[in-house]
Amino acid sequence: MIRIAIDAMGGDLAPAAIVKGAIDSLSSCPNTKLLLYGEEKAIQEECAKYQYDTERIEIIPCSENISLHESPVMAIRRKKDSGIVKGMKAVKEGEAEAFLSAGSTGAILAGGQLIVGREKGVLRPPLAALMPTRQGVTLLTDCGANVDAHPEWLVQFAKMGAIYMKEMLGVPSPTVGLVNIGAEEEKGNALVKAAMEKCKEEKDLNFIGSVEARDIVEGNCSVVVADAFVGNVVLKMYEGVGKMLLSEIKSGIKEGGPLSLVGGALISSALRKRMKRFDAKSHGGAPILGLKGLVVKVHGNTDGVEITTAIRQAKEFAEKGLPKKIAAALDFSDEKEGSEGE
Amino acid sequence: MIRIAIDAMGGDLAPAAIVKGAIDSLSSCPNTKLLLYGEEKAIQEECAKYQYDTERIEIIPCSENISLHESPVMAIRRKKDSGIVKGMKAVKEGEAEAFLSAGSTGAILAGGQLIVGREKGVLRPPLAALMPTRQGVTLLTDCGANVDAHPEWLVQFAKMGAIYMKEMLGVPSPTVGLVNIGAEEEKGNALVKAAMEKCKEEKDLNFIGSVEARDIVEGNCSVVVADAFVGNVVLKMYEGVGKMLLSEIKSGIKEGGPLSLVGGALISSALRKRMKRFDAKSHGGAPILGLKGLVVKVHGNTDGVEITTAIRQAKEFAEKGLPKKIAAALDFSDEKEGSEGE
Structure with a gap:
């Protein structure tokens, strides 16, 4: 079972588009469980519009939200009860294999480095x-x-x-x-x-x-x-x-x-x-490569289709063990350690 | 009378396209004289295909040519009898108001700095x-x-x-x-x-x-x-x-x-x-700004239309005294002198 943490509040059309994209993925992505982070009531209202296997979607309530206009690093440090911070913590602590968000690119990048962390030897994780x-x-x-x-x-x-x-x-x-x-x-x-x-x-x-x-x-x-x-x-x-x-x-x-x-x-x-x-919708999200778990940035104006695609990609990425393969394939014998940067 | 020096040998379709573009400009650009630099016989053969006021076009024979594949700075220093070097020298020495080429961008940029030279106070002349x-x-x-x-x-x-x-x-x-x-x-x-x-x-x-x-x-x-x-x-x-x-x-x-x-x-x-x-053809060439005279780079695959447009632009540029206006309008009182760079 691959567990995917999803920021339900990120993106121009959140939470409606995110919930729709998540539920749409269930049929084509067996063996996944989706964790939706965000405002409980708003997400419940959106979920109520669909028929689906309720066992496969869990809502994790969050009282805060990181906006596009705040300093990414400050937001990640301060807003401990936001979907981006909690969803990434779930990845770090092994409670989810991947995290997806259509929210602030800056916060997703900062959180990837500060919360999920780089694989050993990775100097800088790029957005791909x-x-x-x-x-x-x-x-x-x-x-x-x-x-x-x-x-x-x-x-x-x-x-x-x-x-x-x-x-x-x-x-x-x-x-x-x-x-x-x-x-x-x-x-x-x-x-x-x-x-x-x-x-x-x-x-x-x-x-x-x-x-x-x-x-x-x-x-x-x-x-x-x-x-x-x-x-x-x-x-x-x-x-x-x-x-x-x-x-x-x-x-x-x-x-x-x-x-x-x-x-x-x-x-x-x-x-x-x-x-x-x-x-571009058919290509899902942009993964950050070189982190200890998978973090994917989805286009902010998603109507849900990219979320479905990104969930499918994330599942494959996790099943194939890409983070470990990336770390293993890089030969770090003569490179600086990843801890060199901020 | 505005005199425009033209590298007749630069560009994928030179000299045919360059000569055609030059001759085509004569009717819409009165008060110009065009100086065509390059292989005398080849240019004469192209010119012979048209009827035009022969007083307004002069061929200046050159025995060398700068190719796209050689080091720009070395080529400018060594190939003294190329159209790029001789045409730019004409601008420097006041024998022409502008120089046009569809040849090597690197050589045109290097020649602009090394031969024509920057206006006082200009740190680096950009291609625009x-x-x-x-x-x-x-x-x-x-x-x-x-x-x-x-x-x-x-x-x-x-x-x-x-x-x-x-x-x-x-x-x-x-x-x-x-x-x-x-x-x-x-x-x-x-x-x-x-x-x-x-x-x-x-x-x-x-x-x-x-x-x-x-x-x-x-x-x-x-x-x-x-x-x-x-x-x-x-x-x-x-x-x-x-x-x-x-x-x-x-x-x-x-x-x-x-x-x-x-x-x-x-x-x-x-x-x-x-x-x-x-x-893009209707927009002629890309001028290098901040030089003592006008140097224009024309797209290498020109069929002649951009040459005609660039001649019209160069004439206007020269008539309006743009080089001097640019130098005058920049306030260099607290800036480094242009001689700082190479």
């Missing part, structure tokens, strides 16, 4: 997100956890990402690339140049060198490594450009008059089919 | 590109010149960008934002946090704080400032995602069968109209 590409999916890591990274961190992000793609997505020997601003040897900033040299030395890594931002969405590379600032810019540009272009196309069709509208109707089902795999 | 957005255009600066930037450089990029948008595009009080990974005060890396504080102190700047990558293409901000690594990732993601999505949409319509193909035909003219302003 699956990005749809023309050829399938690519894991982008780090997409938001550790700014001002050191070269050694990027090497670990690369290793952890490769394990994720191999174990979770069955890619036999995942290709790994570093986000860079040109393919030439001498290009890049100080961080990328140093990380490039270190990645080349890693014999276990199927390292292909630089990946230009322009090529990421083509999907020629399974794992794309960047420091958190650059990774976040990549992710947000993808989201922003995609949203803007699709909306412009819709407006263009509307402005084109009656014939253009008919044309729009004729292409819509084919387009929907083709674009379906670019729907 | 006009990006089409939902609301018009936004100037992205620095999009490729100075990696590992210092906070003071970003402040100057902001000031120079604002002057460009005001003078060249007539935006009365251009809004300026810093690319960041969240709108909250505490977010960002060390560089962005420091630059944020400094930009806030600049009373002449209409500074609006953080801009998330997701919002850049919406166009709420006239000048978007970033260090060159991040700026380049923004630009290349825009290009890559746009290209990939439009190609996926075309494939989707094709796969949808006959009705979908009819639909595609019905929307095509409306779509083409709507998407026209997202065509």
Whole structure:
């Protein structure tokens, strides 16, 4: 039985969307028990809307909630009765195998480090997100956890990402690339140049060198490594450009008059089919890699679908023992201990 | 008379595309004289294909050419008889007001600094590109010149960008934002946090704080400032995602069968109209700001259209005396001298 702790109060449409997503997962995820953390009455009201196996969902009342606008580290230290703190404690104490939240990214990252804790040898746990590409999916890591990274961190992000793609997505020997601003040897900033040299030395890594931002969405590379600032810019540009272009196309069709509208109707089902795999919802959440248990950040505007997907992923992640595999596969003999950082 | 030096050998389709773009500009850009640098015979052959006022085009023979694959700084120092070196020297010596090239970005940037030279007080000259957005255009600066930037450089990029948008595009009080990974005060890396504080102190700047990558293409901000690594990732993601999505949409319509193909035909003219302003060609080249003369980098795959646009821009830039205005508008009383860097 895999127990998954869920922050029922995190996200724009919480708790309704979170409860819906959790209950929707029950049928396709046998052998799971879901622990919903949050305001008891509000969660009960949402649960009452569905028919489900009540044995498999437990509500753990919390009197506090961490908002998007408070300092993450302070919130984690002070709000002991929040769903994020209690849910992560459950993971730390072995009462749950995974924790999911669509709440404050900062608080989830801080809690992951401060409460769940890093696996031995992990310098910094990166946030990793699956990005749809023309050829399938690519894991982008780090997409938001550790700014001002050191070269050694990027090497670990690369290793952890490769394990994720191999174990979770069955890619036999995942290709790994570093986000860079040109393919030439001498290009890049100080961080990328140093990380490039270190990645080349890693014999276990199927390292292909630089990946230009322009090529990421083509999907020629399974794992794309960047420091958190650059990774976040990549992710947000993808989201922003995609949203803007699709909306412009819709407006263009509307402005084109009656014939253009008919044309729009004729292409819509084919387009929907083709674009379906670019729907981020089907890729669930972004796991933090390198922690002692699984912590997953789900997009804040989830309507519940990503929660269902993330629960399925979390179950698989836990069943396959990914945290231990990541720790075991990293060779820390000549690396600094994880306790070096804050 | 504005004299514009042009590297006729730079770009994937040179010299044909460059010569075509240059000759096409003659009718819409009166009072210009174009100096074409490169292989004399090849340029003459291209010129022979057109009818034009031969007084307004001069060929300056060059025996060398700088390729994309050589070290930019070494190439600038050694290849004294290349179009990039000779064209930039013409700008430095007052024989031309501007220099344009679709060749090696690295060589153009290196030449700009080493040959044309910075205006007094300019710490680092950024590469600035006009990006089409939902609301018009936004100037992205620095999009490729100075990696590992210092906070003071970003402040100057902001000031120079604002002057460009005001003078060249007539935006009365251009809004300026810093690319960041969240709108909250505490977010960002060390560089962005420091630059944020400094930009806030600049009373002449209409500074609006953080801009998330997701919002850049919406166009709420006239000048978007970033260090060159991040700026380049923004630009290349825009290009890559746009290209990939439009190609996926075309494939989707094709796969949808006959009705979908009819639909595609019905929307095509409306779509083409709507998407026209997202065509990067209409925005010409990316100027390097803060040099003693104008240097413009044109996209390497130009078919000539960007050359024509860039010539028009360069003429306007020179006529309005932008280099001097940029130097004058920056208050350098308490800044380090430009001679500090390499």
